[in-house]
Amino acid sequence: MSSLLESIAKVRRDVCDLHAELTRYELVVWTAGNVSGRIPGHDLMVIKPSGVSYDQLTPELMVVTDLYGTPVRGMNTGSAGTVDWGNPELSPSSDTAAHAYVYRHMPEVGGVVHTHSTYATAWAARGEEIPCVLTMMGDEFGGPIPVGPFALIGDDSIGQGIVETLKNSNSPAVLMQNHGPFTIGKSAREAVKAAVMCEEVARTVHISRQLGEPLPIDQAKIESLYKRYQNVYGR
Amino acid sequence: MSSLLESIAKVRRDVCDLHAELTRYELVVWTAGNVSGRIPGHDLMVIKPSGVSYDQLTPELMVVTDLYGTPVRGMNTGSAGTVDWGNPELSPSSDTAAHAYVYRHMPEVGGVVHTHSTYATAWAARGEEIPCVLTMMGDEFGGPIPVGPFALIGDDSIGQGIVETLKNSNSPAVLMQNHGPFTIGKSAREAVKAAVMCEEVARTVHISRQLGEPLPIDQAKIESLYKRYQNVYGR
Amino acid sequence: MSSLLESIAKVRRDVCDLHAELTRYELVVWTAGNVSGRIPGHDLMVIKPSGVSYDQLTPELMVVTDLYGTPVRGMNTGSAGTVDWGNPELSPSSDTAAHAYVYRHMPEVGGVVHTHSTYATAWAARGEEIPCVLTMMGDEFGGPIPVGPFALIGDDSIGQGIVETLKNSNSPAVLMQNHGPFTIGKSAREAVKAAVMCEEVARTVHISRQLGEPLPIDQAKIESLYKRYQNVYGR
Amino acid sequence: MSSLLESIAKVRRDVCDLHAELTRYELVVWTAGNVSGRIPGHDLMVIKPSGVSYDQLTPELMVVTDLYGTPVRGMNTGSAGTVDWGNPELSPSSDTAAHAYVYRHMPEVGGVVHTHSTYATAWAARGEEIPCVLTMMGDEFGGPIPVGPFALIGDDSIGQGIVETLKNSNSPAVLMQNHGPFTIGKSAREAVKAAVMCEEVARTVHISRQLGEPLPIDQAKIESLYKRYQNVYGR
Numbered sequence: 001m002s003s004l005l006e007s008i009a010k011v012r013r014d015v016c017d018l019h020a021e022l023t024r025y026e027l028v029v030w031t032a033g034n035v036s037g038r039i040p041g042h043d044l045m046v047i048k049p050s051g052v053s054y055d056q057l058t059p060e061l062m063v064v065t066d067l068y069g070t071p072v073r074g075m076n077t078g079s080a081g082t083v084d085w086g087n088p089e090l091s092p093s094s095d096t097a098a099h100a101y102v103y104r105h106m107p108e109v110g111g112v113v114h115t116h117s118t119y120a121t122a123w124a125a126r127g128e129e130i131p132c133v134l135t136m137m138g139d140e141f142g143g144p145i146p147v148g149p150f151a152l153i154g155d156d157s158i159g160q161g162i163v164e165t166l167k168n169s170n171s172p173a174v175l176m177q178n179h180g181p182f183t184i185g186k187s188a189r190e191a192v193k194a195a196v197m198c199e200e201v202a203r204t205v206h207i208s209r210q211l212g213e214p215l216p217i218d219q220a221k222i223e224s225l226y227k228r229y230q231n232v233y234g235r
Numbered sequence: 236m237s238s239l240l241e242s243i244a245k246v247r248r249d250v251c252d253l254h255a256e257l258t259r260y261e262l263v264v265w266t267a268g269n270v271s272g273r274i275p276g277h278d279l280m281v282i283k284p285s286g287v288s289y290d291q292l293t294p295e296l297m298v299v300t301d302l303y304g305t306p307v308r309g310m311n312t313g314s315a316g317t318v319d320w321g322n323p324e325l326s327p328s329s330d331t332a333a334h335a336y337v338y339r340h341m342p343e344v345g346g347v348v349h350t351h352s353t354y355a356t357a358w359a360a361r362g363e364e365i366p367c368v369l370t371m372m373g374d375e376f377g378g379p380i381p382v383g384p385f386a387l388i389g390d391d392s393i394g395q396g397i398v399e400t401l402k403n404s405n406s407p408a409v410l411m412q413n414h415g416p417f418t419i420g421k422s423a424r425e426a427v428k429a430a431v432m433c434e435e436v437a438r439t440v441h442i443s444r445q446l447g448e449p450l451p452i453d454q455a456k457i458e459s460l461y462k463r464y465q466n467v468y469g470r
Numbered sequence: 471m472s473s474l475l476e477s478i479a480k481v482r483r484d485v486c487d488l489h490a491e492l493t494r495y496e497l498v499v500w501t502a503g504n505v506s507g508r509i510p511g512h513d514l515m516v517i518k519p520s521g522v523s524y525d526q527l528t529p530e531l532m533v534v535t536d537l538y539g540t541p542v543r544g545m546n547t548g549s550a551g552t553v554d555w556g557n558p559e560l561s562p563s564s565d566t567a568a569h570a571y572v573y574r575h576m577p578e579v580g581g582v583v584h585t586h587s588t589y590a591t592a593w594a595a596r597g598e599e600i601p602c603v604l605t606m607m608g609d610e611f612g613g614p615i616p617v618g619p620f621a622l623i624g625d626d627s628i629g630q631g632i633v634e635t636l637k638n639s640n641s642p643a644v645l646m647q648n649h650g651p652f653t654i655g656k657s658a659r660e661a662v663k664a665a666v667m668c669e670e671v672a673r674t675v676h677i678s679r680q681l682g683e684p685l686p687i688d689q690a691k692i693e694s695l696y697k698r699y700q701n702v703y704g705r
Numbered sequence: 706m707s708s709l710l711e712s713i714a715k716v717r718r719d720v721c722d723l724h725a726e727l728t729r730y731e732l733v734v735w736t737a738g739n740v741s742g743r744i745p746g747h748d749l750m751v752i753k754p755s756g757v758s759y760d761q762l763t764p765e766l767m768v769v770t771d772l773y774g775t776p777v778r779g780m781n782t783g784s785a786g787t788v789d790w791g792n793p794e795l796s797p798s799s800d801t802a803a804h805a806y807v808y809r810h811m812p813e814v815g816g817v818v819h820t821h822s823t824y825a826t827a828w829a830a831r832g833e834e835i836p837c838v839l840t841m842m843g844d845e846f847g848g849p850i851p852v853g854p855f856a857l858i859g860d861d862s863i864g865q866g867i868v869e870t871l872k873n874s875n876s877p878a879v880l881m882q883n884h885g886p887f888t889i890g891k892s893a894r895e896a897v898k899a900a901v902m903c904e905e906v907a908r909t910v911h912i913s914r915q916l917g918e919p920l921p922i923d924q925a926k927i928e929s930l931y932k933r934y935q936n937v938y939g940r
Contacts, residue, residue: 025734029260029431029432029435030428030431030432032371032432032435050467094467116369116371116435116439118435118438118439118442119442121369121439121443122439122440122442122443122445122446123443125368125369125439125440125443125449125450126443126446126447126448126449126450127450128446128447133830133883134821134826134830134883134884134885135858135883135884135885136737136821136884136885150450150452152456152459152460153370153460153463154463177450178368178369178370178449178450178452179369179370179371180369180370180371193735196734196735197734197735197737200734200737200821200823203823204821204823204826204827204830205827205830206442206445206446207823207824207827207911208826208827208828208830208831209446210445210446210827210911210915211827211831211833211911211914211915212831212833213831214830214831214883215830215831215832215855215882215883217855217883221857224857225857225858228858228859232755232799264495264666264667264670265663265666265667267606267667267670285702329702351604351606351670351674353670353673353674353677354677356604356674356678357674357675357677357678357680357681358678360603360604360674360675360678360684360685361678361681361682361683361684361685362685363681363682385685385687387691387694387695388605388695388698389698412685413603413604413605413684413685413687414604414605414606415604415605415606441677441680441681444681445680445681499730499901499902499905500898500901500902502841502902502905520937564937586839586841586905586909588905588908588909588912589912591839591909591913592909592910592912592913592915592916593913595838595839595909595910595913595919595920596913596916596917596918596919596920597920598916598917620920620922622926622929622930623840623930623933624933647920648838648839648840648919648920648922649839649840649841650839650840650841676912676915676916679916680915680916
């Protein structure tokens with residue numbers, strides 16, 4: 001139990017700190033984006049609380065939930081329990097159900113990120129995938145960044161759309177139609193990296209297409225870039 | 236009287252501090268944007284002084300006016316009055332008449348914000364409403380962001396244009412033609428949030444439309460998003 | 471002489487500090503932009519040294535020149551002269567001749583700014599004036615922002631182009647063709663404000679025109695905005 | 706040997722510090738860009754380590770390699786060797802082979818920079834050179850910024866493409882097709898300046914072309930600008 005508490009404390013810190021990358025790269029405004037991380041070896045996750053500004057986040061404010069998005073309360077009593085989670089005044093992010101669905105159905109995923117980053121969301125609003133016309137896209141995404149279905153919040157529709165789209169793709173990012181990107185990774189940090197790179201390539205390819213058509217890259221060369229990069233960075 | 240002074244002191248602080256969100260999200264340059272807040276239960280408001288840089292604002296420099304935009308002077312004499320308002324060297328923002336008109340005619344409004352934020356103003360210059368093609372727009376604005384009439388500064392024309400446009404809309408933001416956005420909220424903080432989100436969706440929809448047409452969202456789904464969001468955030 | 475030294479010291483500080491506004495509003499990269507100020511009542515000016523980074527500027531590094539751009543050396547000897555100007559290792563900005571020409575031919579000008587700010591320079595590269603389609607443009611510029619001729623550095627061509635263009639315009643900003651904006655003001659601070667507002671309206675009108683034509687504003691209304699604004703801010 | 710160690714220590718510091726310019730001007734995200742510098746008079750270079758965030762860089766983490774990109778280990782033993790290079794846990798940037806090729810084939814080059822800066826990469830994705838339509842482009846680049854071939858990472862293809870393209874151009878920047886810019890300079894600082902200016906002109910010319918065609922500048926005038934500028938700044 002002590003090691004679970006330590007593990008939760010670590011993931012709380014990581015998830016909290018990683019939100020600073022969302023603001024650093026201007027992927028979010030106000031409170032509109034969130035990072036979560038799985039507690040390794042347990043059916044638990046840690047996610048941003050709803051409605052709290054990024055500069056007020058602390059590890060203690062992160063919310064621990066089960067993999068159905070229900071906050072876990074009352075676990076941390078006793079002398080070992082110095083972490084005060086399950087803050088009764090804070091709800092988990094309103095996107096928690098989508099994160100939780102991903103953890104339930106993709107056991108290899110250790111972190112999930114959702115933003116409304118400008119350029120990725122602009123592609124999502126047209127329902128248009130981002131073509132793989134940059135070597136850094138080949139490296140990171142191994143092909144186009146796909147579009148997921150339009151889905152309303154409130155049930156598992158968003159989660160299902162994410163999982164079904166990503167299962168058929170090299171890409172760790174999906175553009176949910178009219179909504180915005182969700183990204184995954186082995187860790188919360190990898191998912192944040194994917195969110196940063198997703199916006200970067202969404203912006204660069206958008207700008208390139210404003211004045212003509214970007215040159216395509218052969219599929220074989222994309223595969224080559226992707227395999228090499230995934231080996232080098234050990235994923 | 237003491238509680239009025241405390242209330243004024245609190246609104247001064249809030250209004251002053253909220254200007255930092257305008258610069259943080261780059262909604263304003265130089266001195267071209269302003270926040271105001273109503274003094275609850277009184278026919279008074281607090282607004283940015285004219286021509287003062289954002290990094291020189293202090294709560295003491297905020298100007299207290301009546302709801303016709305006239306600065307209130309000489310109220311804070313005597314031992315209870317440690318707040319030095321009615322600074323005779325400072326005028327309220329040149330947009331004060333428009334803010335004041337809104338408070339007189341929309342009693343539910345507790346805060347007003349005006350900026351010339353780039354993308355919202357770009358839509359305003361074409362006199363074109365922003366279509367509701369993002370789920371976050373459904374959440375926050377419950378439909379398109381409407382355009383108000385062209386109006387010159389100097390009388391109640393701007394205020395009237397704001398109120399008439401917003402009375403017929405879910406949106407807390409209006410794009411005044413050739414001018415820029417005005418936003419409202421239950422509190423000054425809510426009005427600032429609306430200003431931030433208005434620019435965010437103005438930018439994202441603009442960028443999306445640069446390379447094609449964003450996919451529309453059914454009106455029924457927009458209503459569903461809006462109702463849910465307004466309930467969750469208790470407005 | 472002591473009051474001249476004090477005046478020079480003050481203008482050095484002002485000119486030095488105002489460069490921070492150029493970086494704050496991202497009007498410049500590396501060392502590509504400069505502010506100057508006239509020494510009131512004397513045929514002297516103060517300008518940024520050539521090739522020095524913005525974060526290394528100090529008042530002492532600013533260069534004092536006559537109104538032909540020649541650095542003034544050896545003036546500050548003796549007990550009264552604690553200011554070490556005429557630093558023999560520093561040259562004035564390579565744009566000094568253009569600034570100096572403006573001071574010689576426009577006695578009402580107290581400050582000049584030159585940048586290559588992105589959007590203003592983009593209009594300059596097409597040789598296209600910025601139409602007055604925003605109320606804040608009416609306020610600040612009283613009409614379109616005009617284009618000046620293509621001119622090579624090395625003689626008075628740039629200065630002449632600036633002065634001839636601005637003499638026939640309400641605008642304190644001119645877009646020198648294929649080059650970038652120069653702005654003027656009663657003080658260096660006013661010239662910096664004009665540079666900031668010039669880029670702001672260049673960007674907003676550009677973005678507005680990307681998706682259609684901005685609505686024109688009647689000339690009479692532009693005049694009304696301009697007159698009112700110039701009165702309010704006492705220029 | 707002591708002077709070699711001092712020289713390496715200096716280049717480590719310079720190369721490390723210069724990465725701050727890449728983030729300051731937003732030329733890079735995450736870890737996707739790198740600076741290197743030649744050790745004067747030796748077949749050695751210093752380059753960013755692979756996969757390390759910009760805000761965690763220290764001079765000690767920079768990697769010293771030979772001019773084939775192989776890290777040099779075990780050199781710094783003994784009392785003179787206080788610099789701990791050849792950190793066995795760090796690999797040099799995955800772009801090291803391209804940098805090394807440039808140093809081997811262009812002896813006048815003292816620094817190399819690679820980024821995926823947005824606008825330069827957007828031109829690169831279309832395989833389109835940036836036309837010289839700005840006086841500052843004439844100054845810095847002496848003509849258009851050329852495009853290099855598509856080349857996969859893994860051998861000398863990228864380095865060859867850079868060298869062959871730059872040998873035939875005044876420009877210190879080349880846009881590698883579908884990839885991004887590489888820039889060179891007499892020093893690492895000059896190469897960073899070229900990277901900053903490359904993105905600046907890529908952005909400005911892009912934006913100018915969005916609403917029409919920029920006016921061309923006569924080749925003779927471009928030559929004149931270039932010669933003058935290279936003389937003034939002593940290159």
